[in-house]
Amino acid sequence: MDYPIWDIAIGGSVLMGLVAVTHVIVSHFAIGGGLVIAVTETLAVKRGDHEMRELARRSSFVLILVSTVFGAISGVGIWVVAGLISPSTIAALIRNYVWGWAIEWVFFIVEIVAALVYFATWDKISKRVHVMVGWIYFVSAYLSLVVINGIITFMLTPGEWLKTHAFWDGFFNPTYWPALVLRTGIVMMMATAFMGLAAWRGQESSRPRLSRYLGWWMLAGVFVSYAGYRWWEVALPDGIRALFLGDSPGLAALADTRSFVLWSLTAALVLTVVFLLVVPRMAKLVPLVLVMLAAFAFFGSYERLREGVRKPFLIHDYMFSNGVRVDEISKLNEQGILSKARWAARDPADDPVAMGRQVFRAQCASCHTLDGYQGIRKLLPDDPDMTFGVLYGLFEQGEEYTGAEPGTAVDKSELFYPYMPPFVGTEEEMMSLAEYLSSLVATEPEVARAGEGQ
Amino acid sequence: MSENLIPALDSTPIPGPAWLFHVLLVFTFFLHALFMNLALGGTLLAAFGQLAAGGKGSDHRVTLARRLMGVNTYAISMAITTGVAPLLFVQILFQQYFYTATILIAWVWLFFLVMLMVGYYAAYLYKYRGAPTRGDGGTGWLVVSAVMFLLIAMVHVAVNLIHSQPDKWSLFADNPWSVLADPVYFPRLLHFVLAAVGFAGLVGAWWAVRQAKQGKDVQLNTDIARFAWKWVLWTTVIQVVDGFVLLLVLPQPVLLGLMRGGAATMIPLTLSILLGVGLLMMMARVSNPVEKAGLVNGTLGAMALTIAVMSITRHQVRGLYLEPVASRFEAATAPQWGNFVLFALLLVAGLATVGYMVRRVVNSPATGDEAA
Numbered sequence: 132m133d134y135p136i137w138d139i140a141i142g143g144s145v146l147m148g149l150v151a152v153t154h155v156i157v158s159h160f161a162i163g164g165g166l167v168i169a170v171t172e173t174l175a176v177k178r179g180d181h182e183m184r185e186l187a188r189r190s191s192f193v194l195i196l197v198s199t200v201f202g203a204i205s206g207v208g209i210w211v212v213a214g215l216i217s218p219s220t221i222a223a224l225i226r227n228y229v230w231g232w233a234i235e236w237v238f239f240i241v242e243i244v245a246a247l248v249y250f251a252t253w254d255k256i257s258k259r260v261h262v263m264v265g266w267i268y269f270v271s272a273y274l275s276l277v278v279i280n281g282i283i284t285f286m287l288t289p290g291e292w293l294k295t296h297a298f299w300d301g302f303f304n305p306t307y308w309p310a311l312v313l314r315t316g317i318v319m320m321m322a323t324a325f326m327g328l329a330a331w332r333g334q335e336s337s338r339p340r341l342s343r344y345l346g347w348w349m350l351a352g353v354f355v356s357y358a359g360y361r362w363w364e365v366a367l368p369d370g371i372r373a374l375f376l377g378d379s380p381g382l383a384a385l386a387d388t389r390s391f392v393l394w395s396l397t398a399a400l401v402l403t404v405v406f407l408l409v410v411p412r413m414a415k416l417v418p419l420v421l422v423m424l425a426a427f428a429f430f431g432s433y434e435r436l437r438e439g440v441r442k443p444f445l446i447h448d449y450m451f452s453n454g455v456r457v458d459e460i461s462k463l464n465e466q467g468i469l470s471k472a473r474w475a476a477r478d479p480a481d482d483p484v485a486m487g488r489q490v491f492r493a494q495c496a497s498c499h500t501l502d503g504y505q506g507i508r509k510l511l512p513d514d515p516d517m518t519f520g521v522l523y524g525l526f527e528q529g530e531e532y533t534g535a536e537p538g539t540a541v542d543k544s545e546l547f548y549p550y551m552p553p554f555v556g557t558e559e560e561m562m563s564l565a566e567y568l569s570s571l572v573a574t575e576p577e578v579a580r581a582g583e584g585q
Numbered sequence: 586m587s588e589n590l591i592p593a594l595d596s597t598p599i600p601g602p603a604w605l606f607h608v609l610l611v612f613t614f615f616l617h618a619l620f621m622n623l624a625l626g627g628t629l630l631a632a633f634g635q636l637a638a639g640g641k642g643s644d645h646r647v648t649l650a651r652r653l654m655g656v657n658t659y660a661i662s663m664a665i666t667t668g669v670a671p672l673l674f675v676q677i678l679f680q681q682y683f684y685t686a687t688i689l690i691a692w693v694w695l696f697f698l699v700m701l702m703v704g705y706y707a708a709y710l711y712k713y714r715g716a717p718t719r720g721d722g723g724t725g726w727l728v729v730s731a732v733m734f735l736l737i738a739m740v741h742v743a744v745n746l747i748h749s750q751p752d753k754w755s756l757f758a759d760n761p762w763s764v765l766a767d768p769v770y771f772p773r774l775l776h777f778v779l780a781a782v783g784f785a786g787l788v789g790a791w792w793a794v795r796q797a798k799q800g801k802d803v804q805l806n807t808d809i810a811r812f813a814w815k816w817v818l819w820t821t822v823i824q825v826v827d828g829f830v831l832l833l834v835l836p837q838p839v840l841l842g843l844m845r846g847g848a849a850t851m852i853p854l855t856l857s858i859l860l861g862v863g864l865l866m867m868m869a870r871v872s873n874p875v876e877k878a879g880l881v882n883g884t885l886g887a888m889a890l891t892i893a894v895m896s897i898t899r900h901q902v903r904g905l906y907l908e909p910v911a912s913r914f915e916a917a918t919a920p921q922w923g924n925f926v927l928f929a930l931l932l933v934a935g936l937a938t939v940g941y942m943v944r945r946v947v948n949s950p951a952t953g954d955e956a957a
Contacts, residue, residue: 133592133593133681134592134684134685134688135685135688135689135758136688137688137691139691172957176957196709199662200662200702200705200706200709201702203662203665203666204665204698204701204702204705205698206669207665207668207669207672207698208698210672210676211687211694211695211697211698212695214676214683214684214687214688215684215687215688215691215694215695218592218680218684218685218688219595221676221684222595222676222680222684223595223597225673225676225677225680226595226597226598226599226600226677227597227600229599229600229601229673229674229677230600230601230921230924230925230927230928231924232673233609233670233673233928234924234927234928234931236666236669236670236673237928237931237932237934237935238931238935239666239669240666240667240935240936240939241935241938241939243662243663243666244663244939244942244943245939245942247659247662248942248943248946251659252946252957253956253957254952254956254957255950255951255952255956255957256946256949256950256951256956256957257949257950257951257955257956257957258951258955258956258957259949260945260946260949260957261957262957263942263945264942264946267938267942271935271938296597298600298921298924456596471593473589473590473591473592474590474592477590477755477758
């Protein structure tokens with residue numbers, strides 16, 4: 132929150148979601164595509180199978196166009212967006228895991244060079260060497276997943292790192308291995324989803340055979356994903372799992388997302404069995420798109436669930452989504468949130484409403500807009516006393532975090548507002564924020580916007 | 586006071602001594618600059634050549650455009666890949682300045698990704714739907730690609746100037762476009778663009794000379810080498826002038842800091858000026874590059890060295906800009922030497938793998954049924 136605040140009507144989290152989801156779909160295809168293409172070409176060479184060779188060749192063109200362009204740029208895009216909406220978090224992550232990212236960069240270089248060489252040398256070099264390049268591509272791409280999986284899972288389940296702050300404690304955290312198995316299944320699913328279209332673009336006579344071949348890959352991907360997902364659920368700390376599992380899950384929306392995860396995986400399984408394995412003659416554009424959509428729905432909803440259960444943290448039990456660290460709650464309650472929010476408090480606040488607006492920008496604007504995504508105005512009660520009550524409840528929630536043993540997780544399912552960071556700041560700041568929020572209820576959106584510009 | 590707007594450093598110590606990250610930042614930026622120069626300069630030069638020739642496939646300038654863009658779809662990819670590392674290390678060393686600068690021009694910074702994607706796909710479209718595949722045409726795609734890359738260069742110069750001048754952040758926050766009025770902005774932009782075109786032209790000339798020396802299309806390659814060489818020569822002439830202008834428009838404390846920095850700053854600065862002037866002298870001796878292949882090779886090597894040295898000076902200039910405030914931000918360090926060694930070993934292994942792969946590929950040409 133020390134940083135300037137970027138006002139974006141659709142909400143920073145939505146923007147991040149758009150960039151991240153499209154990136155992960157493409158990047159997982161880039162990894163899985165490497166595996167399936169390498170195996171396909173190996174089999175094609177061994178059997179002298181021209182149709183399999185052409186499938187590998189067409190798929191490699193898609194791989195180049197989609198992964199080395201869109202995948203690489205959207206990957207940088209995640210950093211760019213993170214730096215714009217959550218600079219404190221990405222700074223903390225990079226300081227802890229810069230060597231992890233540097234190692235991933237090495238694999239990324241090998242991966243990209245291999246991809247470009249692989250694509251550029253069809254018809255130009257010996258089969259054996261070309262197959263070797265394909266395998267180098269896959270191995271380096273998969274190793275980049277092995278690394279980045281440690282950082283992604285660290286954000287949800289930092290485990291022993293909370294006590295030791297040691298690189299490997301955070302890296303090999305409680306959900307590292309289940310997530311790696313899960314993502315291994317997902318990369319096979321994504322590869323098949325894209326390569327199904329490459330098979331469909333081939334000769335009509337070869338489609339059923341190639342579709343069935345890809346169907347086995349999809350089937351394997353579905354089962355590995357399912358095993359990984361179930362393991363991931365078991366590996367989650369009780370307080371997180373209770374948010375979406377059990378007889379009375381802490382958050383109904385997350386329980387619904389979890390149902391969607393499993394149903395979309397089931398849909399992918401059924402569609403694969405029917406259209407790719409049992410009646411592969413039917414593997415035409417529409418059925419293939421349906422398989423692809425089911426696979427995307429599973430992956431997208433899993434990512435949404437993973438992000439959802441992490442709230443209100445960006446790094447679980449360490450840093451909240453507004454950049455406030457758990458270990459600084461007490462200090463900020465004494466000194467005030469505005470003591471840290473240089474940009475939000477850039478101009479002097481002449482009255483409580485102006486100060487409240489600064490507090491809002493410092494503490495709430497990373498998730499809430501005024502009238503756009505998560506628009507605060509429509510969420511506010513009409514009664515100002517009730518607004519203050521909510522804020523006080525959030526302030527007290529902070530004590531749950533500060534009262535916990537350092538390094539131990541708070542059971543979020545027991546909290547009244549499990550999705551929200553605690554209110555942090557002085558009593559004066561809380562009163563000011565309440566006044567500002569109350570003024571929003573009484574203000575037309577246009578008037579408020581005009582005020583924003585001042 | 587704008588200086589009070591500088592965010593506090595993250596409390597997490599950096600996992601290695603600062604000097605190590607400075608070295609890595611400069612080194613990886615140099616790698617990135619090589620590919621970035623080829624991508625930006627090559628696309629601009631290809632567009633100039635294609636426009637000058639009216640898109641006619643028989644013209645040697647279009648052949649040069651074809652060649653440059655044939656390579657550029659790979660060079661752009663490598664520019665992105667090698668750009669990841671300096672982006673990583675700059676966040677370690679300059680997080681509080683860098684993030685603030687990007688947020689102050691958030692939409693523009695975000696839009697650079699869109700421009701990169703458009704420019705990249707346009708390069709592919711030119712390659713497969715324009716002159717490189719069909720013999721002629723595709724000028725529109727080429728121009729789109731060149732414009733996108735030029736705009737991206739403008740965005741990066743803007744971020745660099747904003748992040749290195751926290752004393753002006755209030756001004757930039759109120760009017761981000763005011764960075765364009767910074768006296769350093771356009772000379773600096775020109776400095777990068779000229780270097781890019783010069784480097785790409787030199788690569789194009791070197792390639793044509795090699796082809797001519799192997800007896801392939803001697804007249805065509807001689808024409809290409811001469812055309813490219815003119816661009817190399819004139820961009821370097823203007824570059825030397827612009828380089829001095831850039832020095833003079835730097836804020837006085839920065840310029841004085843460079844001059845009074847002793848051997849640490851004066852050696853790279855003097856070396857880069859000498860290399861610039863030396864390059865000019867080498868280039869002026871060549872009227873037909875094909876006849877002086879050795880000099881062309883030497884010029885290419887000297888230019889790569891100049892880029893390396895200028896990468897150091899560029900980094901030092903940033904340090905001098907930030908010197909008045911930097912002392913307030915001494916980051917704690919908690920080195921993770923084991924992880925660094927792992928990274929270094931994997932880097933060596935990775936580069937060895939790339940080398941092995943490329944060598945096997947080069948040594949395994951095949952055609953017909955023998956080919957993959």
